[in-house]
Amino acid sequence: MTPEAWDIFVFFLKLSLLAVGGANAAVPEMHREVVDLRHWMSDETFSQGYALAAAAPGPNVLFVAVIGWHVAGAQGLAASLIGFLGPTFVLSWAVATLTQRLAGDWRLAALRSGLVPVAIGLILATGLVTAAAAARGTATEVGVAILITLVSTLFVWRSRYSPIWTLLGGGLIGLALLR
Amino acid sequence: MPKTVANPPEELPLNPPPGAAQLFAAFAKAGLLGFGGAQVWVRRALVEERRWMTERDYAEVLGLGQVLPGPNVGNAAVMIGRRFAGLRGSFAATGGLYIGPLIVLMSLVLLWQEFADDPHVGAFMHGTACAAAGMVIGNGIRMSGRLSPPPEQIAIGLLSMLAAAWLRVPLPVIVLVLGPISIAAVVWRGRRPQ
Numbered sequence: 456m457t458p459e460a461w462d463i464f465v466f467f468l469k470l471s472l473l474a475v476g477g478a479n480a481a482v483p484e485m486h487r488e489v490v491d492l493r494h495w496m497s498d499e500t501f502s503q504g505y506a507l508a509a510a511a512p513g514p515n516v517l518f519v520a521v522i523g524w525h526v527a528g529a530q531g532l533a534a535s536l537i538g539f540l541g542p543t544f545v546l547s548w549a550v551a552t553l554t555q556r557l558a559g560d561w562r563l564a565a566l567r568s569g570l571v572p573v574a575i576g577l578i579l580a581t582g583l584v585t586a587a588a589a590a591r592g593t594a595t596e597v598g599v600a601i602l603i604t605l606v607s608t609l610f611v612w613r614s615r616y617s618p619i620w621t622l623l624g625g626g627l628i629g630l631a632l633l634r
Numbered sequence: 635m636p637k638t639v640a641n642p643p644e645e646l647p648l649n650p651p652p653g654a655a656q657l658f659a660a661f662a663k664a665g666l667l668g669f670g671g672a673q674v675w676v677r678r679a680l681v682e683e684r685r686w687m688t689e690r691d692y693a694e695v696l697g698l699g700q701v702l703p704g705p706n707v708g709n710a711a712v713m714i715g716r717r718f719a720g721l722r723g724s725f726a727a728t729g730g731l732y733i734g735p736l737i738v739l740m741s742l743v744l745l746w747q748e749f750a751d752d753p754h755v756g757a758f759m760h761g762t763a764c765a766a767a768g769m770v771i772g773n774g775i776r777m778s779g780r781l782s783p784p785p786e787q788i789a790i791g792l793l794s795m796l797a798a799a800w801l802r803v804p805l806p807v808i809v810l811v812l813g814p815i816s817i818a819a820v821v822w823r824g825r826r827p828q
Contacts, residue, residue, distance in 0.1 A: 476805035477705040507742050510759050512668045513735020516705040520736060521743055532740075536732075543704025547712035548724060550698060555717065569817030570697030571690075572787040573809060575778050576794025577700060578673065582770035583799040585670075589763040600764045607768025611674075612776045615682070618769045622669050622762050629761015634753055 467538030478516035661730030670766020
């Protein structure tokens with residue numbers, strides 16, 4: 456393993472268990488370390504990589520792979536993913552083991568039920584924050600953006616069709632009206 | 635003969651538990667389609683399409699995944715995989731979730747210079763981002779609707795949402811303050827199994 460890949464591995468390993476709330480919660484810390492302190496990436500490359508990871512399908516956590524790739528190629532990519540996801544994998548595994556062993560315990564049942572409203576509230580918050588970030592541009596563009604978000608909300612809430620249609624539709628409306 | 639029921643998927647029985655290969659396939663599909671939040675697609679695949687878990691069961695696993703460090707859906711993949719197929723299941727679900735999107739993302743990174751300056755791409759992605767935000771919100775409402783929570787849980791959910799989206803309270807604080815209140819509310823309701 457190259458020294459850069461090793462540094463990447465250690466950095467993400469340390470960050471992993473601090474990332475409560477997912478990779479997005481750790482992005483400011485990544486920026487501080489990767490751009491400001493170590494100068495591994497320029498500010499522009501960092502933001503561009505983040506935008507790409509957010510636009511691509513799949514969990515946003517894959518942004519760490521972009522950083523790893525940029526700093527140390529294929530080895531860096533593997534090092535960043537294993538470093539960042541390894542500890543959370545082990546912890547989730549341990550928690551799953553514990554919850555299976557305690558299945559039927561009323562305290563565990565209360566814990567699990569109790570976390571549901573908090574988790575759904577946080578999911579709704581993520582949607583609202585990204586909706587606000589996407590509502591930008593001229594007054595008309597903001598209106599179009601909000602309209603796309605509202606229609607998409609209704610579509611996914613009320614219909615059983617795949618959300619891929621609302622994403623595609625949103626993209627096409629964007630192509631026509633958000634330029 | 636009545637043709638529709640309120641929530642058809644809830645009425646149907648669950649399918650038999652999947653093996654590692656089926657888990658891999660389901661998570662791979664959810665990951666590849668997972669624009670704007672893979673969690674939405676994993677829920678759709680496991681609860682509505684393949685019916686391996688109930689809405690409540692999935693929501694509880696996701697709730698645990700949310701409070702643990704790391705991506706909520708990644709943590710849920712480990713826990714769901716373990717339950718259905720042990721360590722192989724956890725690796726299958728995790729691998730499925732990440733492998734497709736990783737290939738897509740790295741292709742985008744390598745090709746980025748080709749289309750970075752094309753305004754069409756930017757406009758399309760902007761529209762998709764708006765729709766993805768709506769998708770995440772709609773999915774959240776759909777989930778809570780199907781769980782039919784009591785009023786105090788709705789209030790806690792709305793408080794968490796406001797604290798995170800509007801007041802920008804750090805997530806650990808929200809979980810540590812509202813989590814115990816919510817758990818206490820569940821106990822107070824006397825919702826104990828068995």
